[in-house]
Amino acid sequence: MTMKKGLTVLLTCAVLAGSTLAQAQEQAYGNTIVSNKPHKQTTVQKPASAASSEVKPAAAAPQAQTAKPAKAKKEKPAKAAKKTAAPKQQKKQDKQKTTVQQSNWRLKVAQQKLNVLGFSDERPSGKMTQATTDALKSFQKKHSLKAHGELDDVTYRKLTWEAFTQKEGIQRVQGKDIVSRAAKYKGVPYVFGGTTPKGFDCSGYVQYVFRDCKATLPRLADEQALKGVFVTQRQLRPGDLVFFTTYLPGASHVGIYAGSGQFWSASSSKGVILSSLKDDYWKTRYYGARRVLVTNGEI
Structure with missing residues (x-):
């Protein structure tokens, strides 16, 4: 190889080496090289890359903040719906339990x-058995009711009345005698x-008035x-x-109905007195009424 040809080879290698370095820099930094002037060779703007990395989280943050309220709005109604549904379901269950308890008490x-x-x-x-069904059928047949063996309203009323008439009620005492004796103690x-x-x-x-008429009541x-039996x-x-x-609470005051919307009772303020069921005081405190005299008839 001649000297001239050797120099040519060396120059070619140098140029190729420079090209390879430039390509390596482009691959490493991409478009971050903003100048190829000798005095700005160190101006590879890595801080710009850092700035870009700082901007991205800042841009992502508002998206996240915007998404959270939207997500919360969707979830809240669902939770509220569950809370609303739960009491309704519980109320229904309580109602069913109450109905069962009442029917068991009535059957008992x-x-x-x-x-x-x-x-x-x-x-x-309080539980319906075959023995109860058979007994109800027998009772219904005797009193000319539909003998289906079920405890309907008609059967229940007739059953309680017959028991009251034959065994539980006060016999032979007249209501007018009770009222007459009650008036005797006016002013006590x-x-x-x-x-x-x-x-x-x-x-x-x-109790004393009924005892005067040879009838017994609790104290x-x-x-x-x-x-x-209950009466309206x-x-x-x-x-x-x-x-x-x-x-x-409950039945804490009692009186004897005298007719025409009036009753006798021993009031704490005036003693034994005739009052009206229509008086504001008694009207708002009315609890109910019971028939204890068989002679007053079936309801």
């Missing part, structure tokens, strides 16, 4: 009445716990409210008992 009462009347010797349980002062004409409380007064108002205000007859809620 019916079973007691069937025992009283001699149609069954089964122990009252009120005495808490009183059971004599020297001083009565409400239930002591009612306390809430006990008297369990006797007899429209069904009231003289001698029926009327109950009110006063100083205690």
Whole structure:
């Protein structure tokens, strides 16, 4: 090889080497090389790359913040719907439980009445059994009712009335006699716990009046409210008992219905007095009424 040819080869290698370095720099930094002037060879703008990396999170942040409220808005109604649905479902379940409890109580009462009347010797349980069905059919046939063995309203009312008439009610005492005797003690002062004409409380007064007529009642108002059969205000007859809620929940005051919307009772303020069911005080405290005299008739 000649000297001239050797120099040519060396120059060619140098040029190729320079091209390779430039290509390597482009591959490493891409478009970040902004100048190829000798005095700015160190101006590869890595900070610009860093700036770009800082901008991206900043741009992403508003998107994330915007997305969160939107997501929350979608979830909140769903949660609220679940909360709304839960009480409704619970209320329905409670209603079903109440219905079952009431029907069991009513059936248990019916079973007691069937025992009283001699149609069954089964122990009252509140559960419908074959023995109860058979007893109901027998009772229904005897009283010319549809003998399906089920405890419908007609059967229940007739059953309670027959038990009341034959075994549980007060016989032979007339309502007018009860009312006449009640009026006899007009003006007797009120005495808490009183059971004599020297001083009565409400239930002591009612018990004493019935005892005067050879009829027996329990001592306390809430006990008297369990006797007899339920009657509405429209069904009231003289001698029926009327109950009110006063100083205690439930039947805490009792009187004797006198007719024409009036009743006798021992009031704490005026003693034994004739009052009206229409008076604001008694009207708002009315609790219910019971028929304890068989002679007052079937409801």
